[in-house]
Amino acid sequence: MLYKKIKDLTNGELDSLIERASDLMAVRDAVEIILEDVKKDGDNALRHYTEKFDKARIGAIEVNEDEINEAMTKIDPSLLKHLDKAASNIRKFHEAQLPRDKWFVEISPGVKAGQKTVPLRSVGAYVPGGRASYPSTALMTIIPAKVAGVKDVAMCTPPGPDGNVNPLTLAAAKVAGADRIYRLGGVQAVAALAYGTESVKPVDKIVGPGNVFVTTAKMLIRTHAEIDFPAGPSEILIIADETADPDFIASDMLAQAEHDPNAICVLTTTSEEIAANTQQRLGELADTTPRSEIVKEALQNAAILIGTSLDECIELSNRFGPEHLEIVTADDDTVLDRIDSAGSIFMGKYAPVSTGDYASGTNHVLPTAGYTRLYSGLNINHFLKYSTIQQLDRKGLQSLSDTIITLAEEEGLYAHADAVRLRLKKNE
Ligand SMILES: NC(=O)c1ccc[n+]([C@@H]2O[C@H](COP(=O)([O-])OP(=O)(O)OC[C@H]3O[C@@H](n4cnc5c(N)ncnc54)[C@H](O)[C@@H]3O)[C@@H](O)[C@H]2O)c1
Ligand SMILES: N[C@H](CO)Cc1c[nH]c[nH+]1
Numbered sequence: 181m182l183y184k185k186i187k188d189l190t191n192g193e194l195d196s197l198i199e200r201a202s203d204l205m206a207v208r209d210a211v212e213i214i215l216e217d218v219k220k221d222g223d224n225a226l227r228h229y230t231e232k233f234d235k236a237r238i239g240a241i242e243v244n245e246d247e248i249n250e251a252m253t254k255i256d257p258s259l260l261k262h263l264d265k266a267a268s269n270i271r272k273f274h275e276a277q278l279p280r281d282k283w284f285v286e287i288s289p290g291v292k293a294g295q296k297t298v299p300l301r302s303v304g305a306y307v308p309g310g311r312a313s314y315p316s317t318a319l320m321t322i323i324p325a326k327v328a329g330v331k332d333v334a335m336c337t338p339p340g341p342d343g344n345v346n347p348l349t350l351a352a353a354k355v356a357g358a359d360r361i362y363r364l365g366g367v368q369a370v371a372a373l374a375y376g377t378e379s380v381k382p383v384d385k386i387v388g389p390g391n392v393f394v395t396t397a398k399m400l401i402r403t404h405a406e407i408d409f410p411a412g413p414s415e416i417l418i419i420a421d422e423t424a425d426p427d428f429i430a431s432d433m434l435a436q437a438e439h440d441p442n443a444i445c446v447l448t449t450t451s452e453e454i455a456a457n458t459q460q461r462l463g464e465l466a467d468t469t470p471r472s473e474i475v476k477e478a479l480q481n482a483a484i485l486i487g488t489s490l491d492e493c494i495e496l497s498n499r500f501g502p503e504h505l506e507i508v509t510a511d512d513d514t515v516l517d518r519i520d521s522a523g524s525i526f527m528g529k530y531a532p533v534s535t536g537d538y539a540s541g542t543n544h545v546l547p548t549a550g551y552t553r554l555y556s557g558l559n560i561n562h563f564l565k566y567s568t569i570q571q572l573d574r575k576g577l578q579s580l581s582d583t584i585i586t587l588a589e590e591e592g593l594y595a596h597a598d599a600v601r602l603r604l605k606k607n608e
């Protein structure tokens with residue numbers, strides 16, 4: 181773990197903290213081989229890689245209705261109640277993000293310009309399932325697609341060694357409204373959704389998080405399908421002053437560390453005492469937590485960085501661009517106003533990242549590896565596209581004609597000018 185004052189960081193230390201997208205491309209060669217094999221050999225390659233990585237010999241690639249219904253019967257009703265509660269909060273939040281179906285503005289008399297909203301035709305949701313199973317991610321990816329009106333939503337998630345998909349993930353997919361489910365994980369799932377195979381229908385866009393292999397695969401198939409953004413191994417950065425509680429900080433760092441050995445957890449604080457106590461607490465928790473092995477590996481990438489002022493901590497956070505940002509200071513609103521790159525922001529000591537991971541309604545599929553500098557987390561717009569519209573009457577066209585004809589002729593595009601002249605020459 182890196183434990184230092186921000187001002188003492190070497191350029192190399194700062195670069196490896198900020199420029200972490202290179203971790204994804206380190207697995208590029210291995211990923212490309214799998215992508216090519218699936219493109220060439222379709223279902224055969226899917227079965228081969230599922231056996232290799234998930235230790236499962238699968239027959240049917242698509243999960244059938246009977247399996248889904250059977251999974252539903254296996255789930256404790258009280259568990260289903262919690263799934264429903266999470267689903268309903270996620271639905272409520274994403275419905276609030278919906279834009280208007282169609283709108284117009286009068287640019288000038290007789291000239292109306294507007295916009296129409298259209299859902300994508302088909303989307304593939306990748307739901308991870310390697311080191312943990314992620315029913316919550318089925319809700320986070322499928323619900324917004326359905327709220328946006330996407331007709332065809334497929335889900336891919338890795339099977340267990342018995343070839344079955346985790347029953348709660350199947351239940352979550354059903355609650356969320358998935359149209360098709362494939363027992364496929366990793367690079368092979370992304371390839372199948374992008375290229376299509378005998379059993380898998382290709383989709384227009386692939387969304388959802390995954391480990392470095394899944395995320396790199398998404399970045400490499402973009403000539404075939406659009407993607408949301410790189411959503412790789414989990415990250416947290418906490419900005420804290422002396423008012424924060426080191427036990428809470430350590431437990432929230434642990435909560436993201438337990439996802440993946442490649443997870444990245446950072447605390448930046450103005451308090452040397454908070455820094456030291458957090459480090460000590462992390463050490464204790466790492467030994468006793470059930471996912472100790474993963475956590476200990478992830479904590480090797482962790483950092484505790486002491487700033488001489490909150491300004492220094494905020495600047496570091498904006499350069500890092502964390503997937504999750506927690507702000508725990510005496511004046512969280514003022515810090516919030518200065519944040520320009522963070523996937524999802526958690527304010528105050530009663531808002532651990534776990535709230536957004538499961539139940540506050542916001543989406544937990546978020547850019548990692550510094551991509552919050554470019555992308556927003558998963559939201560309704562990832563499932564929509566917009567057509568602009570213009571509607572003019574004769575007077576409206578007349579009012580724009582000189583401008584259009586002059587600019588078109590300057591560009592040497594005479595037919596553009598004539599398209600206007602012709603209409604105005606003809607009697608109504
Ligand atoms: N950023 C986000 O929004 C977000 C949200 C939830 C989870 N996550 C992250 O998702 C990830 C889930 O990872 P996971 O591993 O548990 O599940 P996963 O489903 O992403 O990956 C499992 C698959 O990885 C493939 N794989 C494993 N080793 C491989 C190898 N050596 N070569 C090629 N392929 C290989 C296998 O096909 C396997 O099915 C974690 O990193 C977690 O932090 C991120
Ligand atoms: N923290 C993860 C995103 O990095 C999302 C998640 C799902 N389940 C638990 N947590």
Ligand SMILES: [Zn+2]
Nearest residue numbers: 414435436537
């Ligand atoms: Zn989490």
